[in-house]
Amino acid sequence: GNSVTQMEGPVTLSEEAFLTINCTYTATGYPSLFWYVQYPGEGLQLLLKATKADDKGSNKGFEATYRKETTSFHLEKGSVQVSDSAVYFCALSDRSGGTSYGKLTFGQGTILTVHP
């Protein structure tokens, strides 16, 4: 079956520090990959996505590259802000077809706290 593994949290950084949150996956076929962000007490928002190998998703200074050879989709940001404090989820989309199409499998989430 499909699975997603994220680095253990929580992650605590100072403002303007470099961020990496690791994500690796196991899937049959070639899934699409996503990063979602969840602010306290809210639902999830799509941060970025990549649909095929070597694609780079980017948004709001965050980037992640779909690495098929290492089955990874690590999230990076060069300079974090206090407003980036949230929970980040890596996910993959089942593309095997039929009723399973579009089903998301999530990692356990990584809590990021950024201090001024």
Place this chain on the structure above:
Amino acid sequence: DGGITQSPKYLFRKEGQNVTLSCEQNLNHDAMYWYRQDPGQGLRLIYYSQIVNDFQKGDIAEGYSVSREKKESFPLTVTSAQKNPTAFYLCASMKGDKQETQYFGPGTRLLVL
């Protein structure tokens, strides 16, 4: 504005009681999903529906039921058979037609009295 609404924001359940969580979307999306979120865990899929009047069990369907009588609505009932219902419940929708991005509602937090 288009979006997904969930109500109520907080819901309290007594022992042996069924409760229903509402999810409505005006995005004209075909597929809808229910997830459960527990502290320190990722989201787990409860039920999903790709078309009106049809739905499938997800990974943790026991103790839950759904209906999809209208395209825009996908209510979730937490039955008394669900022994540990305290969690944050998230509804999502997706356009379908090979579009894979799911859009999430703000969630409902269910607490047991």
